[in-house]
Amino acid sequence: MSLNSDELRYFLAAYENGSLALAAKQLSISAQGLGRAITKLEHKLGVNLFVRTHSGITPTDPARRVYEDSKSIVGIEDALLGYLDDYQNGYRSRFIGQDSEMGDVIKSGFDAYNATHEPPIVCELLKRTDDEIAQLLLAGSCDYRFVNRELDTTPWLTSAYLGTQEYYALVNRDSSIAERKVVSLDDLADMTILAERATYTFVGLVKRYFQDQNLLPRFRFINVSYILKLLRTTTDCVWFTRSDAALDFLNVSDQYRTLRFDPPIQSTLMLQTTRGAIPQDLLTCIKKALDSCGFVDTHEKGL
Numbered sequence: 001m002s003l004n005s006d007e008l009r010y011f012l013a014a015y016e017n018g019s020l021a022l023a024a025k026q027l028s029i030s031a032q033g034l035g036r037a038i039t040k041l042e043h044k045l046g047v048n049l050f051v052r053t054h055s056g057i058t059p060t061d062p063a064r065r066v067y068e069d070s071k072s073i074v075g076i077e078d079a080l081l082g083y084l085d086d087y088q089n090g091y092r093s094r095f096i097g098q099d100s101e102m103g104d105v106i107k108s109g110f111d112a113y114n115a116t117h118e119p120p121i122v123c124e125l126l127k128r129t130d131d132e133i134a135q136l137l138l139a140g141s142c143d144y145r146f147v148n149r150e151l152d153t154t155p156w157l158t159s160a161y162l163g164t165q166e167y168y169a170l171v172n173r174d175s176s177i178a179e180r181k182v183v184s185l186d187d188l189a190d191m192t193i194l195a196e197r198a199t200y201t202f203v204g205l206v207k208r209y210f211q212d213q214n215l216l217p218r219f220r221f222i223n224v225s226y227i228l229k230l231l232r233t234t235t236d237c238v239w240f241t242r243s244d245a246a247l248d249f250l251n252v253s254d255q256y257r258t259l260r261f262d263p264p265i266q267s268t269l270m271l272q273t274t275r276g277a278i279p280q281d282l283l284t285c286i287k288k289a290l291d292s293c294g295f296v297d298t299h300e301k302g303l
Helices: 005-017 020-027 031-045 061-088 101-114 130-138 201-212 224-233 243-252 280-292
Strands: 050-053 056-059 094-098 122-126 144-147 158-172 192-195 218-221 237-242 256-273
Touching (some): 005 061, 020 031, 101 144
Parallel strands (some): 094 122, 094 144
Antiparallel strands (some): 144 256, 158 237, 158 256
16 A cells, blocks of 8 residues: 555545535535545545535544644655755755853854854844744745754754753852752742843743742843852852853852752753754854864763
8 A cells, every 4th residue: 555645635635625525625626526536545544534415524533543643744855856956046044042141152163163064054143932932834935943942842843952051040158048958949939030041042942931830030131240249248149151161260269159050950961953964064163163262062071
């Protein structure tokens, strides 16, 4: 038994419209022709896909499974044909990232790749959330994005691991939690959480955690120089710092204490695309850019 994509497209149209007449109109074919195609598909599969009534068609239980798999097959075919058509017509891939410190680093990796590859990948940083950029990716408005947590897997989405970093809490040495070696996010419920930008990864992680607890965290977004000043002079503030930077801050001033979270708060960086395999040269350029900015993979280093 072999299936062709036209049969699956006919089935999808019928399933989604709930009517052979409406599906036929959408496909620009006759309702009789569509009915014959559906019957032929049912004979191939050995199951009835629809219950036919005067008011329309109702999917059977097998049809619901066939629908999900058909969507995946047709989606993969569309993505492949789109890629081949774009390639033949000189299409330039597009990367969209968050307008953030990490976004600048990832973009520099793309820039290094573009310096030696044609055609170059168009790069743009936007003031958008992870979820908003994910929608742009799945809608075909861009081909690459980086994300600090993995997007729901789909058959036409490829993800490449870039690294993982652990976050620590930086507090004043006289803070009520300063003498603890390990803290949890619950311990920060009465503290002000300092950050430079609302787009920083840990901000989203903390917000989601507190929302699950029906709590509202207190954030204050200010310049890093004021963050360090506040930490030196107040005991009710906390700043999140990456694992590779934690000791650096302790070396700058003995006024700080670095505390580890249990369970750990980690950021896993992924590069994702809808255009098949990610070029190894591109991943190499991005990882070099991460290394140059002091990014340390806590999994790789066993931290």
